[in-house]
Amino acid sequence: MSTEIEREAPSMSSASMTSREACVARDFIDPLRSFRDRFVIPEGTIYLDGNSLGPMPRIAPGLLNRTIEQEWGHDLIRSWNSAGWFEMPVRLGDRIGALIGAAPGQTVVCDTTSINLYKAIHAAIGLRPDRDVVIAEDASFPTDLYIVEGAMKSAGRPMKRRLIGADGPSVEALLDRNVAAVVLSHVNYRTGELLDMPAITRLIHAAGALVVWDLCHSIGVAEIALDRDAVDFAVGCTYKYLNGGPGSPAFISVAKAHQATAQHPLSGWWGHAAPFAFDRDFRPDPGIKRFLCGTQPIISLRGVDAALDAMEGAEVAALRQKSLALTGLFMARVGALLPDLKIVTPRQASLRGSQVGIEFDRGYAVVQAMIERGVIGDFRAPNLMRFGFAPLYVRFSDVWDAAEILAESIHAEVWRDPRFSRQLEVT
Incomplete structure (x- = not known):
């Protein structure tokens, strides 16, 4: 599998990232590295649900407050013209x-x-x-x-x-x-x-x-x-x-x-x-x-x-290249740790977006257990675990750690704990 992924994205190969240390080194030279600081990512959180809801940009509160307090609060209806509404x-x-x-x-x-x-x-x-x-x-x-x-x-x-x-x-x-x-x-x-x-x-x-x-x-x-x-x-x-x-x-x-x-x-x-x-x-x-x-x-x-x-400043081509490397690394690492798990996302780079879907009958409980450990993905009925890899803020070391926590959760049979199987309204 790793050879295939290397052939798909040779300039950012997941095949060469065979340890967490290698992933940390890749993060250090990532040309998109600085964009992560533009978003609010809670400490200790690996956020892999940007395919459902992205995190808050750091500049958002200031801009929204200005819109509310100055444009709406002070300038009132004039803002339709003066603020370009x-x-x-x-x-x-x-x-x-x-x-x-x-x-x-x-x-x-x-x-x-x-x-x-x-x-x-x-x-x-x-x-x-x-x-x-x-x-x-x-x-x-x-x-x-x-x-x-x-x-x-x-x-x-x-x-x-x-x-x-x-x-x-x-x-x-x-x-x-x-x-x-x-x-x-x-x-x-x-x-x-x-x-x-x-x-x-x-x-x-x-x-x-x-x-x-x-x-x-x-x-x-x-x-x-x-x-x-x-x-x-x-x-x-x-x-x-x-x-x-x-x-x-x-x-x-x-x-x-x-x-x-x-x-x-x-x-x-x-x-x-x-x-x-x-x-x-x-x-x-x-x-x-x-x-x-x-x-x-x-x-x-x-x-x-x-x-x-x-x-601003992020080229779509660079986002696509990193996206393929992130998803490729995750599939390779999950495949090595959990070879019997069914990954439904295409391995071929030209056929996949920026998320990885994994079918597992106890998937809901596994996702809930991972969230408790700081890895946020989501679940789609009846049996699909979804993990999104947004290249603006997800790191290669995040991907490595997420795969490890996924494997640990399955090996520990977390679904035996009732609190992880209690279905929430939004999954």
């Missing part, structure tokens, strides 16, 4: 666009991932009025499937759903001239498998359909090029690898080619061509702002502002 969704959208390969004017930060996904799917269906099929993944994050179902019901015509993994083995097997849109997760939330965005997008376009990519588990850790790959629509969240805070606003990106004609059903006043004209009838903005809806949560948007500031 009104333009924040577009300004932040352009900053997000730089991370996903979308030129300015194609991305806005607003609402939630689910709401933006609904807008995107509805718009894609509307752009293909002579087609009646939407393709999605059977193994998709459940909200994506729920939103697909809702968008189909509101399409204004009968629609059918085809699921990859249930109705056919692949996108290619399900594509035909009846397909209006395909909704895909760039990285699978359970397995961490990374899809080939350029190749799949070309395949979908060849069939005359449009694509909607969910980037929740790839933005900030994978190289994405929406413009280069001619992606139609993309959505994603900002609270995972972007560290924008719990429930921070999501984003939607719409290719310039579709903006003048794409329509979505949430025609709120912020999407109007002239919001403060207060016209009776809706007239959509000619560009990306038509995908806005109502008044946006300014304090939460400032959290995204702080998060993007904390990432």
Whole structure:
């Protein structure tokens, strides 16, 4: 296994890190080392759940306090102009666009991932009025499937759903001239498998359909090029690898080619061509702002502002390289310590995101025991332990220690302790 990982990422090889001392030495020369200090990581904590909620940037409290105390508290409503509140969704959208390969004017930060996904799917269906099929993944994050179902019901015509993994083995097997849109997760939330965005997008376009990519588990850790790959629509969240805070606003990106004609059903006043004209009838903005809806949560948007500031100077290519090295090291070390454990994440670098999923029947209790020892991961029913490796702040020595604590927890059969098996509401 180590030879394979070395071949995938030779400049940051986990194969050469055969001891904790070697990992500490690698941390010392890590070009991203200084970024860890930009985040609040509690002492004694190895945080491997950034794929679910990133830690707080150190600059966030100051920026949020200024927004609350000065802009809201003192300047009041004037801050819509003087503090740039009104333009924040577009300004932040352009900053997000730089991370996903979308030129300015194609991305806005607003609402939630689910709401933006609904807008995107509805718009894609509307752009293909002579087609009646939407393709999605059977193994998709459940909200994506729920939103697909809702968008189909509101399409204004009968629609059918085809699921990859249930109705056919692949996108290619399900594509035909009846397909209006395909909704895909760039990285699978359970397995961490990374899809080939350029190749799949070309395949979908060849069939005359449009694509909607969910980037929740790839933005900030994978190289994405929406413009280069001619992606139609993309959505994603900002609270995972972007560290924008719990429930921070999501984003939607719409290719310039579709903006003048794409329509979505949430025609709120912020999407109007002239919001403060207060016209009776809706007239959509000619560009990306038509995908806005109502008044946006300014304090939460400032959290995204702080998060993007904390990432400033980090090249996505460097983040991707370290991500592969971290996940490779973890899989290699777990494989050495627990050879019978089933790792469901692809070993091949080109096929994996920045998380590692491990199936184990007693996984929930193991994760709880690890959390008690300072290693925070998470669990997804029925039997999946998930560990996320955010390259901005996770160290190689953290990875080594986490694998050791995982092995110790399993060897100690921690599930025999009732306190680790008591199911919490959020897993």
